[in-house]
Amino acid sequence: xxxxxxxxxxxxxxxxxxxxxxxxxxxxxxxxxxxxxxxxxxxxxxxxxxxxxxxxxxxxxxxxxxxxxxxxxxxxxxxxxxxxxxxxxxxxxxxxxxxxxxxxxxxxxxxxxxxxxxxxxxxxxxxxxxxxxxxxxxxxxxxxxxxxxxxxxxxxxxxxxxxxxxxxxxxxxxxxxxxxxxxxxxxxxxxxxxxxxxxxxxxxxxxxxxxxxxxxxxxxxxxxxxxxxxxxxxxxxxxxxxxxxxxxxxxx
Numbered sequence: 364x365x366x367x368x369x370x371x372x373x374x375x376x377x378x379x380x381x382x383x384x385x386x387x388x389x390x391x392x393x394x395x396x397x398x399x400x401x402x403x404x405x406x407x408x409x410x411x412x413x414x415x416x417x418x419x420x421x422x423x424x425x426x427x428x429x430x431x432x433x434x435x436x437x438x439x440x441x442x443x444x445x446x447x448x449x450x451x452x453x454x455x456x457x458x459x460x461x462x463x464x465x466x467x468x469x470x471x472x473x474x475x476x477x478x479x480x481x482x483x484x485x486x487x488x489x490x491x492x493x494x495x496x497x498x499x500x501x502x503x504x505x506x507x508x509x510x511x512x513x514x515x516x517x518x519x520x521x522x523x524x525x526x527x528x529x530x531x532x533x534x535x536x537x538x539x540x541x542x543x544x545x546x547x548x549x550x551x552x553x554x555x556x557x558x559x560x561x562x563x564x565x566x567x568x569x570x571x572x573x574x575x576x577x578x579x580x581x582x583x584x585x586x587x588x589x590x591x592x593x594x595x596x597x598x599x600x601x602x603x604x605x606x607x608x609x610x611x612x613x614x615x
Contacts, residue, residue: 364431367462368567373430378402380427384418395422397429404430412480419477422485424459428452436574444576445519447583450526451570453486457530458563472531488531491524492540504528505541506580506613525612526583532608534558544611552600561601565590584614 364370372378383405388394392407395417404426409415429452432438438448453474464470475485487494491504498514502524509525510518528539535558536548549558565587573586588605595601609615 367563370431370567373402373427374400374434380404380430382406382423384408393417395426397426397433400430400433402430409478409480414478415480417475417478419475420463421456421460421473422475422478425452425456425474428455431455432570436570436578437576438574438578439576440516441519442517443522443579445516446522447526447574447578447580449519449523450530451566451574453488453523453527454530454562454566457488458559458566461559472535474527486520486524486527488527489535489537490540491528494524496521504539504612507541509580522580525614526580529608529612529614530562532611533605534562536604539611542611542613544607546607546611547604548608549601549604552604561591561595564594565601565605568593580614584609 364372373380379402381403383403386392386396386405386407388407391410393410393414395404395406397404406416406418406423409417429448432448432451438444440448456474457472461470472488473484474488476483479485483494486502491502494502496502498512499510499521503510503521504525506525510521512518515521531537532539532546532548534548535550536546538545549561553561568590569586573589574583578586588602591602591605
């Protein structure tokens with residue numbers, strides 16, 4: 364964060380980070396948690412049956428991103444704000460894994476694949492519906508599949524998948540499984556390096572400038588489009604691809 368965004372730790376004041384391992388919650392270690400704005404992160408050891416140690420690079424970067432969000436957009440951890448929080452953390456998990464991939468292994472659009480034993484990953488940005496959950500069956504990839512129930516803290520991880528799919532389509536291009544709408548993607552238009560640089564800059568601008576504690580999915584769309592316009596202009600490939608990707612997931 365210091366090297367790529369000029370941010371001095373999670374609070375932009377050189378705050379210290381405390382990372383606890385072998386953590387347990389109600390006797391189980393199948394989790395990783397960021398404790399709000401405190402800078403405290405905790406990682407469990409898994410259960411050896413469904414999950415390995417919950418300490419992969421993308422998961423650790425995801426949890427750290429939550430602490431940054433707690434000091435910027437201040438999104439909550441339930442309902443729609445919680446889903447936005449989870450998605451933003453996924454995005455920075457992806458950006459971190461890609462940036463550090465040469466040192467820690469090949470990066471991809473999977474979240475927590477090294478952790479999971481019996482399923483592909485925690486989430487799959489490329490094809491969310493390829494991952495099953497115990498609430499809706501397949502993870503959603505489109506606003507028509509938005510989960511409005513009370514499980515999963517009001518769908519915080521489930522509905523984050525919809526925006527994860529948007530990020531994949533914007534950066535990489537592809538076809539949304541539900542809408543069958545295709546997007547060219549920034550990698551095809553600009554090249555991978557410039558695509559991901561834009562993505563990281565736009566997300567950081569959005570959480571520090573436009574996204575608020577009460578943001579909805581619609582206001583997230585507005586925040587991202589405005590951030591991209593600020594950085595590249597409304598006539599840019601960056602903006603048009605972001606717009607098209609939102610159309611593909613049914614977010615207008």
